[in-house]
Amino acid sequence: MSPKLCIELLDPEQYVTALEPVAFGRDSYTHLALINFEGKTRRWYVKFITDRNDSDGSLPVRGLINEIVGYTLAHHAGLPQSQSALIRVTHSVLRSMHKDLGTALVSGDNACFASLEAHDPSKRNTGMVKLLYRNSADIQKKLLGWTDLPAVMAFDTWVANVDRNTGNLIQVRPGQFAVIDHGRILTGPHWEAADLKSDDDYANRLMDILFDPTKLPLPVKSAILHSARRFLEVYKRAEPELAFWFGSDPDKLEAGNFLQKRGHSAIPLLTNLVGLIA
Numbered sequence: 001m002s003p004k005l006c007i008e009l010l011d012p013e014q015y016v017t018a019l020e021p022v023a024f025g026r027d028s029y030t031h032l033a034l035i036n037f038e039g040k041t042r043r044w045y046v047k048f049i050t051d052r053n054d055s056d057g058s059l060p061v062r063g064l065i066n067e068i069v070g071y072t073l074a075h076h077a078g079l080p081q082s083q084s085a086l087i088r089v090t091h092s093v094l095r096s097m098h099k100d101l102g103t104a105l106v107s108g109d110n111a112c113f114a115s116l117e118a119h120d121p122s123k124r125n126t127g128m129v130k131l132l133y134r135n136s137a138d139i140q141k142k143l144l145g146w147t148d149l150p151a152v153m154a155f156d157t158w159v160a161n162v163d164r165n166t167g168n169l170i171q172v173r174p175g176q177f178a179v180i181d182h183g184r185i186l187t188g189p190h191w192e193a194a195d196l197k198s199d200d201d202y203a204n205r206l207m208d209i210l211f212d213p214t215k216l217p218l219p220v221k222s223a224i225l226h227s228a229r230r231f232l233e234v235y236k237r238a239e240p241e242l243a244f245w246f247g248s249d250p251d252k253l254e255a256g257n258f259l260q261k262r263g264h265s266a267i268p269l270l271t272n273l274v275g276l277i278a
């Protein structure tokens with residue numbers, strides 16, 4: 001019997017219509033669409049992630065499993081995020097939204113990761129600017145007032161999310177944000193199981209770039225460590241769902257082991273980062 005999943009599995013018939021392209025990167029293409037879910041037709045961000053490398057097709061791209069694992073763990077960690085779902089979208093709809101989507105990357109129906117619009121649809125552009133440099137006093141102030149900031153910082157170190165730039169925090173209401181985009185957990189979408197080292201200090205953008213972690217207010221530092229002490233418990237809660245998604249794929253099972261071990265090793269890593277003594 002399959003476990004109850006926090007990610008909904010939608011029927012293609014629930015896809016109502018494509019609205020507009022939103023973003024594209026090296027491996028992923030996002031568009032806005034109307035989707036019917038629980039009797040309501042609403043705006044969802046639908047992200048198609050290629051599973052092959054564009055140039056030679058031999059390297060697996062693991063963005064979709066990263067989204068699934070990241071969302072599932074974040075859900076069980078209680079981080080604020082929008083309802084997400086998997087839905088199959090036809091290649092012709094995807095190509096109508098993304099003219100530059102190479103035919104080699106997409107065929108038939110494609111499983112896409114869909115995320116319900118986090119901000120009020122009547123307000124445009126409530127996503128934060130993609131901030132990649134240190135010391136923006138304005139954004140620091142906004143985020144320091146957000147009660148979930150320490151948990152998100154800790155979480156990113158746990159799951160080795162190397163891309164939590166501020167563009168992946170969506171303002172839901174003043175002072176409240178939702179996390180999106182787990183595509184770069186496990187060190188990025190091109191991870192190889194053998195390269196994942198649970199003790200390594202991978203980049204944590206919110207801590208390395210936006211803030212100097214040693215200068216965070218003491219209550220924030222304590223809350224980061226408090227949150228880290230719950231990782232193993234969170235992993236345990238997520239485990240039946242992760243087992244469903246991993247199946248018997250040896251690389252994915254190895255990634256699961258990495259996350260479980262790191263649920264432990266993230267505590268000294270974070271203690272060190274914020275400059276406290278364990």
Ligand SMILES: Nc1ncnc2c1ncn2[C@@H]1O[C@H](COP(=O)(O)OP(=O)(O)OP(=O)(O)O)[C@@H](O)[C@H]1O
Binds near residue numbers: 029082118
């Ligand atoms: N649930 C959501 N609510 C509001 N906006 C969203 C949501 N999901 C995605 N977006 C918007 O779509 C953009 C692209 O989504 P996402 O970050 O997952 O993909 P990406 O390919 O990594 O793009 P980027 O390189 O811009 O980060 C986001 O930057 C954000 O503006």
Ligand SMILES: [Mg+2]
Binds near residue numbers: 167168181
């Ligand atoms: Mg993003």
